[in-house]
Structure formats: C-alpha cells, structure tokens
Amino acid sequence: MIAGVSIATVSRALNEPGKVADSTRRKVIEAVARTGYTTNAMARNLRTRKSNMILILAPDVGDPNFSNILVGLETAASRRGYGVLIGNTRNDPERETDYLRFISSNQADGIILLTGHLPFGLSAHPGMRLPPMVAINEPVPDAGIPFVGVDNAEGARVATDHLISQGHRDIAFIGHAPGRLVAGLRETGYRTAMAGAGLEIDPRFVLEADGTTESGRAATERMFVRDRLPTAFFCVNDATALGVIIALTARSYNLPHDFSIMGFDDISYASFVSPSLTTMKQPRLQIGEASMDLLLAMLEGEPAGHRHHLHRAELILRNSVALNRKHRP
Amino acid sequence: MIAGVSIATVSRALNEPGKVADSTRRKVIEAVARTGYTTNAMARNLRTRKSNMILILAPDVGDPNFSNILVGLETAASRRGYGVLIGNTRNDPERETDYLRFISSNQADGIILLTGHLPFGLSAHPGMRLPPMVAINEPVPDAGIPFVGVDNAEGARVATDHLISQGHRDIAFIGHAPGRLVAGLRETGYRTAMAGAGLEIDPRFVLEADGTTESGRAATERMFVRDRLPTAFFCVNDATALGVIIALTARSYNLPHDFSIMGFDDISYASFVSPSLTTMKQPRLQIGEASMDLLLAMLEGEPAGHRHHLHRAELILRNSVALNRKHRP
DNA sequence: ATTCGGCATGTAAAGGTTTACATTCTTGAC
DNA sequence: GTCAAGAATGTAAACCTTTACATGCCGAAT
Missing domain, CATH: 3.40.50.2300 (Response regulator)
Structure with a gap:
C-alpha cells in the first residue's frame, strides 16, 4: 500500500487505534488524508453483517x-x-x-x-x-x-384536573372509541380525575368520536339535543377539540367564556386557532x-x-x- | 445448489429472466420459495457499486x-x-x-x-x-x-390577479426581502399583475417582512402609521398572512369585510385560522x-x-x- | 544462551453477489 | 453424420473489507 503497510493494518489503524503502533498509525492516517481514501461501507457491511x-x-x-x-x-x-x-x-x-x-x-x-x-x-x-x-x-x-x-392516562388526568381546578364540574369527554387503545387510556385518565375529585360523570357527557375534526364537530352537535350541557369539554385530541370549537363558534357562543375546551397533543396549529387551545403537549x-x-x-x-x-x-x-x-x- | 444449478444461474434467473431457460428458471424460483432465500443487498451493492x-x-x-x-x-x-x-x-x-x-x-x-x-x-x-x-x-x-x-412568480401573479378581480386596487405586498430568492419571485409576480392591470403600486404598500408570523404582524402595525391604507394584503406566505390577520383582528377589524388577505403555500393550518385563508397551494x-x-x-x-x-x-x-x-x- | 511471552504486523479466508469468459448442449442445415 | 451457430450453463475473478491465525521481533526471565 501507499503507506507502506498491509491493508489489514490500515483497517486496524482506522478502527482499533489501540492495536497498532503509534508510528504506523500516523503514517496510515497521513496516507489516507493524502489519497482521499474512504472506506467502502458496502464491503464493511457485507463483512460485518451490519448496516x-x-x-x-x-x-x-x-x-x-x-x-x-x-x-x-x-x-x-x-x-x-x-x-x-x-x-x-x-x-x-x-x-x-x-x-x-x-x-x-x-x-x-x-x-x-x-x-x-x-x-x-x-x-x-x-x-x-x-x-x-x-x-x-x-x-x-x-x-x-x-x-x-x-403517558396518556396520566396526561388525561392532569388535563381533567386542570379543568376541575378552574371550577368545572360538568365536564364532557369527547372521543370515546371502544377499539382504540390510546383513546381508551385518555378516557381512563379522565375518569380517574373525576372520581378523584368526587365528581360524577353524566353518561350523556361521554360522546363517541373517532379523533377527527369532523367527528368532534358532529359529537358537539349531538350534545345540543340534550337538555343539560357541560361547562367544559375535554377532547381526546386537538383535532377533535378543533371540531368542538368550530361547532360552538358556529352556534355563536363566546369562547372560552361560555365553554372551556381542553385538547391533547399540542399539534402545530393549536396556538393558531381562536381561542388558542389549552392542551397537553406530547414530548x-x-x-x-x-x-x-x-x-x-x-x-x-x-x-x-x-x-x-x-x-x-x-x-x-x-x-x-x-x-x-x-x-x- | 439445492435447485441443482450453479450460483451464477440463480443470479441470472432472478435478475435477467430472458437469459435462462424456462425450465431451469422455474426450478430456481421454486427452490428460492422453498428455502426462503433472499439475496443479500450488501453483496450486490458491493459488486454493482450501487445502493x-x-x-x-x-x-x-x-x-x-x-x-x-x-x-x-x-x-x-x-x-x-x-x-x-x-x-x-x-x-x-x-x-x-x-x-x-x-x-x-x-x-x-x-x-x-x-x-x-x-x-x-x-x-x-x-x-x-x-x-x-x-x-x-x-x-x-x-x-x-x-x-x-x-412557479412562484406565476403563482403570485395569479394570486394578485384574484385580488384585482375582486375589485381591489390598493393592494399591499407584505414580505419584501432583498436577499431572498423566493420572496423576490413572488414580489415580481405581484408587480407583474399590478402592471398588467394598469395599477400603480404605492411604494408605501410594499413592506419588508422575513416570512415569519411575527414579521407579518409587525409590518401591519407599521402600515397603520400611514394616512392611507390598502384594501387588500398579498402576503409572501401563509405564515406572514397569519401575522397580518392577528394584527388586524387585534385592531378589531372585521375580516374579510374590512380587509382582504391572501397568502401563499397553503400550509396545513391555513384552513383553521379565522377567517380561513385564501391562498395559493404548492403542489x-x-x-x-x-x-x-x-x-x-x-x-x-x-x-x-x-x-x-x-x-x-x-x-x-x-x-x-x-x-x-x-x-x- | 535459551526460552517464553507479548506485541506489531502480515497473510489469507470469508462474506454473497455479478459478470466476463469458457464450456457444454441443442438444433438445424448440409 | 458432421458441423456450425447459438443458446444455456458453469467457472472463477472481482468488488472491499474484517478478522482469525501465522509470523516475526524484541525484551525479559530463567
């Protein structure tokens, strides 16, 4: 080789500096720099069976x-x-x-x-x-x-607790979805917080929604056929919360004065909707x-x-x- | 090999079906299916110098x-x-x-x-x-x-033409930025459209902004120290347009009644801001x-x-x- | 002086393909 | 039946490393 050493020594000099004499290692790296040599990853991967x-x-x-x-x-x-x-x-x-x-x-x-x-x-x-x-x-x-x-359950608990701390007692959960694991955990957190505060959950306040904006809007509309309304909505995610906001705004409510809305995820436009969305940020x-x-x-x-x-x-x-x-x- | 053929034939059967007899090709793919053989991409890449x-x-x-x-x-x-x-x-x-x-x-x-x-x-x-x-x-x-x-220039021209078609004559451009190529092209499109419609551009209606939401907000504020106002804002991008909307909303204007705003990009939350943003969608x-x-x-x-x-x-x-x-x- | 151990380096195999070239087989024409 | 041409297949080199093993060397211990 150009550095005056065998090809194996080059490999060692480059990969296991400890196993080679200082003097030769210096020669090798000097030659490498001079020739612009760069090891072929394919050959290495072939040999080491790692990519x-x-x-x-x-x-x-x-x-x-x-x-x-x-x-x-x-x-x-x-x-x-x-x-x-x-x-x-x-x-x-x-x-x-x-x-x-x-x-x-x-x-x-x-x-x-x-x-x-x-x-x-x-x-x-x-x-x-x-x-x-x-x-x-x-x-x-x-x-x-x-x-x-x-931690979806814990996050949902914190979110719900925050609504409770703001004086809310009638809190709806928008996003009940039997098959979905994540939605289930968030609902669990919601129930945990409510139970922890000694609050009862009106079953009519737990609405199905599949996590899309449209489903949030539709669920809110369904809520309004009831005689009784919550004061706050905890939504399974921000997209759903957005739908809730759209529905409530369309009914000319003044947010957050008339209703409080809480999301989950902190998606990128959570801060741009009006009112900007209070939510749980996923790290x-x-x-x-x-x-x-x-x-x-x-x-x-x-x-x-x-x-x-x-x-x-x-x-x-x-x-x-x-x-x-x-x-x- | 297990198919009773040489390794080279296997390679050919798999990669150049034309060069191999039908009967042997069938034997090869049968053997491949049986053994669960899968070619090692590293070895191939090493040989072909392609990854x-x-x-x-x-x-x-x-x-x-x-x-x-x-x-x-x-x-x-x-x-x-x-x-x-x-x-x-x-x-x-x-x-x-x-x-x-x-x-x-x-x-x-x-x-x-x-x-x-x-x-x-x-x-x-x-x-x-x-x-x-x-x-x-x-x-x-x-x-x-x-x-x-x-095509930024052409898109900006179309956008500005749309504002003109809505009866706007005093159209501001928010996003003048000397060094930036894309911004420059969009400004060019704006100027082309204005010239094409025989409209003059009040130099005070061309404001600097660097493409961020905050810069759009700030530019709008600067506009309000003038005695004369545009009826429409063409913004270099949606983020800037958002800033303009925020500034105008803060001044309690009724949008789009009082001012029209046009963006560029169609970013994901363009449809969620209020008013939802008319814009040029990048494909x-x-x-x-x-x-x-x-x-x-x-x-x-x-x-x-x-x-x-x-x-x-x-x-x-x-x-x-x-x-x-x-x-x- | 001999032997041993340890370190630095060299040698060569292995990794799994592709492909140029060599070989064998098939087929058809004479 | 021979031969030539062409198709199908086989052989082996090349791709570029890493690494087990062999070699050589030197100093230290006996």
Whole structure:
C-alpha cells in the first residue's frame, strides 16, 4: 500500500487505534488524508453483517404529529453514526411486507414501528427471525416489543384536573372509541380525575368520536339535543377539540367564556386557532430520541429492559379554558 | 445448489429472466420459495457499486412544509425500488459534511437537496466527483443542478390577479426581502399583475417582512402609521398572512369585510385560522414525486435535461378574501 | 544462551453477489 | 453424420473489507 503497510493494518489503524503502533498509525492516517481514501461501507457491511441503518415504519409520514418524532429519531441516530431510512406504509399490508426487504437483505439492522402492529410480512412468516424493534405511539399487542410513548392516562388526568381546578364540574369527554387503545387510556385518565375529585360523570357527557375534526364537530352537535350541557369539554385530541370549537363558534357562543375546551397533543396549529387551545403537549422530540436510543442499545446487545417507557405530557396553558363562571365555590 | 444449478444461474434467473431457460428458471424460483432465500443487498451493492438509496438533505425535517414533499419523494422512490435516507442538516456545515459519508462510502447513489446550497463538504473539496443531485424548494445557484419547484412568480401573479378581480386596487405586498430568492419571485409576480392591470403600486404598500408570523404582524402595525391604507394584503406566505390577520383582528377589524388577505403555500393550518385563508397551494406531493423521478432518471444515465421544472400553484378559495366594497366599477 | 511471552504486523479466508469468459448442449442445415 | 451457430450453463475473478491465525521481533526471565 501507499503507506507502506498491509491493508489489514490500515483497517486496524482506522478502527482499533489501540492495536497498532503509534508510528504506523500516523503514517496510515497521513496516507489516507493524502489519497482521499474512504472506506467502502458496502464491503464493511457485507463483512460485518451490519448496516448501521434503522428502518422507520410509519402509517403516514405526512402526519404533522410524526415530523417532530422524526426529528428526535434522526438526531439520536445520527449521534451514534446510524442512518435513518423511512418507510411510509399507508397501512397497506403490501407496502409493509415490501419494506421488510431492507431487513431480510441486511440493509437495515432494526425497526422503529409507528404502526401499532407487526409489519404484515413478519406476522405472516412466524418462522422468520425478528429484528430488534421498538414501538412508538401505539404499543404492539402481545409481541414483547418495548414501547416508548406518552403517558396518556396520566396526561388525561392532569388535563381533567386542570379543568376541575378552574371550577368545572360538568365536564364532557369527547372521543370515546371502544377499539382504540390510546383513546381508551385518555378516557381512563379522565375518569380517574373525576372520581378523584368526587365528581360524577353524566353518561350523556361521554360522546363517541373517532379523533377527527369532523367527528368532534358532529359529537358537539349531538350534545345540543340534550337538555343539560357541560361547562367544559375535554377532547381526546386537538383535532377533535378543533371540531368542538368550530361547532360552538358556529352556534355563536363566546369562547372560552361560555365553554372551556381542553385538547391533547399540542399539534402545530393549536396556538393558531381562536381561542388558542389549552392542551397537553406530547414530548415528541424526547420520545423520538428515547426510542432510538433504546433501539440502538438493543442492537449493542443490551437486554430489552422494561416493556413500557412512558413520558409525561406537559400542560400548555392558552386561551380555551377559563374559570367556570357558574361555579360558586 | 439445492435447485441443482450453479450460483451464477440463480443470479441470472432472478435478475435477467430472458437469459435462462424456462425450465431451469422455474426450478430456481421454486427452490428460492422453498428455502426462503433472499439475496443479500450488501453483496450486490458491493459488486454493482450501487445502493439503491437516495439521500435527502433538508435543513429542517420538522417543517410542516417538508412532510408532504417527503411523502411524494418516498412514493416515487419506493415505486422504483429505491429507499429514502433522511438527513436533517439544521444548516449546520458539520452535519452537511457528515452526511456526505453516505455518498462517499457508496451507501447512497444520489441526493435531493432542500438546502438551497451545495452540502458544505462538497463545495470544500472541489476535486470530489459530484453525485447526481436535484434541488427542490430553492435552486442552488451556479452549480448546474436541476431544480424542481413551484412557479412562484406565476403563482403570485395569479394570486394578485384574484385580488384585482375582486375589485381591489390598493393592494399591499407584505414580505419584501432583498436577499431572498423566493420572496423576490413572488414580489415580481405581484408587480407583474399590478402592471398588467394598469395599477400603480404605492411604494408605501410594499413592506419588508422575513416570512415569519411575527414579521407579518409587525409590518401591519407599521402600515397603520400611514394616512392611507390598502384594501387588500398579498402576503409572501401563509405564515406572514397569519401575522397580518392577528394584527388586524387585534385592531378589531372585521375580516374579510374590512380587509382582504391572501397568502401563499397553503400550509396545513391555513384552513383553521379565522377567517380561513385564501391562498395559493404548492403542489408539494407532485414536486416530491417529480424531483425523485428526475433524479432516478439521471441515475439511469439520462441527461439532466432542462434546468428548471416549475409546477403551477393552485388558487384555493377560502374566506379571507372578499369583494372590495369601496370599489365602484 | 535459551526460552517464553507479548506485541506489531502480515497473510489469507470469508462474506454473497455479478459478470466476463469458457464450456457444454441443442438444433438445424448440409 | 458432421458441423456450425447459438443458446444455456458453469467457472472463477472481482468488488472491499474484517478478522482469525501465522509470523516475526524484541525484551525479559530463567
């Protein structure tokens, strides 16, 4: 070689500085600098059977909730020299299967799952050896996959407590949805807070909604056929809260004077709606970083550890919640 | 081998079906299915010196404008069997350089650039052979890199024409910014439309703003020290328009009755502000797909072709623009 | 003086493809 | 029946590392 040493020594000089004499190492790095040599990652990956790539499977890459998580994932990955490969599954089983080619062909070492279920191709071939995985957003049921996410029940409890602290007693929950895990946890938190304050929940104040803005609007309309109304709405997420605001504004109510509204998520336009939305902020960046750190640790052989890693949501005070003027303490 | 043929034949059967007898090809794919064989991409990449990966360099992956472009990029890439690697540069030269390791180590075949400039490491080493690149959002000056984006001047002209068609004559432009290419083009479109309609532009109606919500708010405030006011505001982008709306609402104007406001971009919350924003929609999905298609074509050896590929922005009618009631035709 | 241990380096195999080239087989024409 | 041409298949090199093992060297211990 140009540095006057064997090719193996070059490899050692670059990767295990301890195992090589100082003098030769200096010669090597000097030669490398001079020739502009750069090691071919493909050859290395072929030999080491590692790609230093992480595959991220998300049902909707365009979702604004996703982008901040992605920033966290990318930050943590690049800090440890890993690359981040993104796969938009659109909940299409075929696409999920297709993306597994990165795993089976050794182009990715692990998966971050935002889909809430195992990729279709994996569950279909139970024999296939599972790559290291970490789930975000929605846990994967019964697969023993570590989960990183927000503590939905606790966050919902804090949110509801805040409404209670503002003197509200008749608090509706918009977003009851039997099948949905996250919605269920948030409802649990709501019920916990109400029970903790000794408040009863009027069953007519718990309305179904599927988490979309339209469903929030529709649920609010349904509420108005009742004779009795709540003074505050705790919504399963910000999109739903937006629908509630739209419905109430359309009925010419003065917000937050007439009704208080609380969201969950702190999506990007929560501060732009009028009234700006009081909500629970998901620590998306943190979640992204923590889950990537966890996955990389697993790749280095650390045991998976605790099943669930929950992060606290943060109460963001804006203008959609006010003191309950009907309340006489 | 298990199919009774040589390893080379397997390779041919899988990659060049024409060059192999039907009977043996059938045997091969049967054996492949039986053994669950999957070709090692690393070995292939090593041999072919291609990775089938595209690196995307963006200054801010979290930007909501970016996520839809990303969806388009990913869709087009996965359609042709390519993977998409994302790099968040945060405009940090060090990170830009760092990401080039994917190129120099053959882990990526081409780059989609959203940064508006060559990655730092490239411009520093002029000797380094450039990988195929396509720029989006902002063209890269003087580098001969094909650009895909929205036709800003034409879109701004259409937007301004729409205001004119609603009877507005005194139209302000919020977002004059000497150094910024995109802002300049939009201002040009505004001036073209005004000139085309034979309208003069009061220089006091062209205000500086840097594209942020706060700058739009501040510019509007500055406008109110004048004796004369426009009837409509054409804003360089939606974020700025939002600032204008905030300022006017704070002054208790009734929108769009008192003033019309037009944005540009159609960011995700444009429909949620009140009044909902009339704006020009950037065809982000299209832009993403088109630029990826272009890059992949270049990788297949097609010449780069036209320098600029411009897509039309689409006028989205909402509620922030109204007829000019002061106008007597 | 001999042997041993330890360190620095070299040698060569292995990793799984693709592909140029060599070989064998098939087919049809004479 | 021979031959040529062309198609199908096999052989082996190349892609570029990493790493187990071998070698060589030096100093220290016996």
